[in-house]
Amino acid sequence: MNTKNFKFTNLIIYIIITCLIFIISTNTPQLLDKTTLPNDIPQLFSGLLFTLLTISFILFIYKETNKDIITDIGLLNKANRPLIIALVLPIILFILSILLGFATGTLHNLSLSSDGSAWYAFLLNVLVAFLYEAFPEELLVRGVILSELRKKLSFLSTLFLLPLVFALIGLLSHAFSTLIATGNLTPPPLIILIQFYIFGIALQLYREYSNSIWPSVLFHLICLELTRYVFNQQNNPIILFNEPVTGIMLLIGLFLTMYLGSIVTLSVLLFLRRKN
Known part of the structure; x- marks a missing residue:
């Protein structure tokens, strides 16, 4: 920790600007949905906007306040053992989740989907989710904000504090989205905030262990796609299976294996x- 370089005002400004970027980017699709554009274009455009705003913000920090921000984030780190382990771990855990499903009898008749529309939607969403969620969110939260916090606080302190900030930012984005869409300021369900918090802890551990932002970006992206196109069998998945109770593999695969694992x-x- 380098407390001499820590500035509380910088931290507050970073959090406020991150909130604004989240709110602007996550609400753009609702504005574009009123146009005659195809359904996939609004989120893709918002993803590009989210990523461009994030990169512009980081370049501003680099130019004006912190020349080490790129290094602090771990954006250009060379490959090393912890980085490789952190990149491979989510894939191992996904395979483990499938094996656990078979072992516990909660997964039967596993097969790949032959529906071309499912694979098209999945591949398109990989791009959209990278631009719209995984990459910019990790750069801002586990990158800019965490790097500033670590100048002042210990690893354990930030491990429990930053996921709370992550959940609160998610709460604000959701509240403003529902306000624009419905005219009512409705907070997300408590279970969603708890999920954000646990997810945030896992993401930060990837960042801490690898000293790079890329494993948390990859884990973020994998969890999004598993939620939408694998574990959720109600949403035109790319991997088909039967489960005795609807949603049980979402619990075992996502929460138990991916998050807690x-x-x-x-x-x-x-x-x-x-x-050592």
């Missing part, structure tokens, strides 16, 4: 590294 595995790896 990442938290436990990375915590052990960090403990062993600090011990």
Whole structure:
């Protein structure tokens, strides 16, 4: 930690600007939906806007306040063992989730979808989710805000504080989205905020262990696509299976294996590294 370079005003400004970028970008699709554009274009445009605003903000920080911001974020780190492990871990956990589903009897008749529209929607969403969610969100939250916090606070302090900031930003974005769409200021359900918080802890552990933003971006993206096109069998999935209770694989696959599996595995790896 380098407390001499920490500025509370910078932290507050970073959080406010991050909130504004989130709100502007997440509400743009609703404005574009009123046009005659195809359904996929509004979110793709918003993703480009979200990413461009984020990169512009980071370049502004680099130019005006912190020449080390790119290094602090770990955007251009060279490949090393922790980085490779962190990049491979989500894939291993996904495979483990499928094996766990078979072992517990909650998954039957596994097969790949032959529906071309499902694969088209999935591939398009990979691009949209990268631009609209995974990449800019990680650069802002686990990048800019976390880097500033770590100048003042310890790893454990930020591990529990930053996911709370992440959940609150998500709350504000959701509230403004519903306000624009319905005219009512409706907060998201409590379970969504709890999910954001647990998800935020896992994402931060990827960032901490690898010292790079890319594993958290990859984990973020994989979890989004698993939620939308694998574990949720009601949404034209690319992997088909039967489950005895609707949504049970979403619980076992996403929360138990991907989230908690990442938290436990990375915590052990960090403990062993600090011990050595």
